Amino acid sequence: MMSRLLYIKEIKRKEGEFQFFMHQFVEAGIRKGITPLPEFAGNNILVRLVRKFSPILLRCPKTTKSIIIACNGGSLFHLSRPYLRYNIIPFLWDVWPENREILFNDIRRLGVKVAFVTSRQNKELIEKETGIECYYIPEGIDITDYNKGTSLVERVGDVYELGRQHPLYHKTVSSLIEKGVISRYHGNEYDNDGHLVSLAFKTADELLQKINKIKVVVCFPQCDTHPQRVGNIETLTQRYWECMLSGNLIIGRAPQELIDLIGYDPVVNIDWNAPEIQLVSILNNIADYQELVDKNYETALKHASWDDRIEKVLQVLENYNIKL
16 A cells, blocks of 8 residues: 655644634545644644754755644744644745745755645745745635524624724624614624634634524624735635625625635625725615625625635645645
8 A cells, every 4th residue: 555645744633623714624635635734832742853954954855744833923934843844835824024035944944845825926936036936825715513593684793893993894783783783793802902802702713603594794804904014915715705605794895815816806895985884784774785695695606615726735735746
């Protein structure tokens, strides 16, 4: 029996932990038959030895084994250290301006030949700066955790600002809360400096139990809410899939990656000339949006799963003679 040549670095979810994007990707890879290799704690003896001798290990010939490392732009080398003699295949999220140079240097130092990234814009940047082959894989989700819930008119929750809040639109939502138009609101709490104080839903189970009981979810790309961190990088994140799979009406703005992937805009865009009037009208006529919500749900079932993306990853790697 042929030995397996492709591995994936395991990332285990703790009980009650949120659907963290890297966990889902790794779990999908394991379901497809990729052999997981364990994580190592920071104080593990092996990690300390590898850290000490990493310059020597990097000069050693590579083995015939390859390993997929799921990571953000600033942690590739750190997470790859136990496997420096493997052929490292990065699967990347969050390649922001602050960590790009770190990533580019890590790719060169590790001798990476092929990589994957969840941002179309970053695919082009990585290829330009490093000369490697990089493939764009849109961010997905584990669709089995979500269900559509009841119709919009039957729902008890009014508005949920999911994730980072748009500073201008948050004022609109806050104004309608003060006026009593929005009486059942959910949102994270932040301090004056924008640091997270508390989550709207403390656990994954709480989120999954309540999100499909909310009518409207406000969702923006991070380049709209925190451009100082991400610059102009606009990318699809799992928040949109969560809403589509939970039967929420999404208002805000959709990333172009999502629109291009599914062939239409699933989000009600903000009328910045009259945002309060628009939101009041939406809440008062919520049944008018059920057809869009139903379409979004069926579309997410077809396009959101990580399982389909893993198939594409395996097809790409087979072209490099890397296979199970």
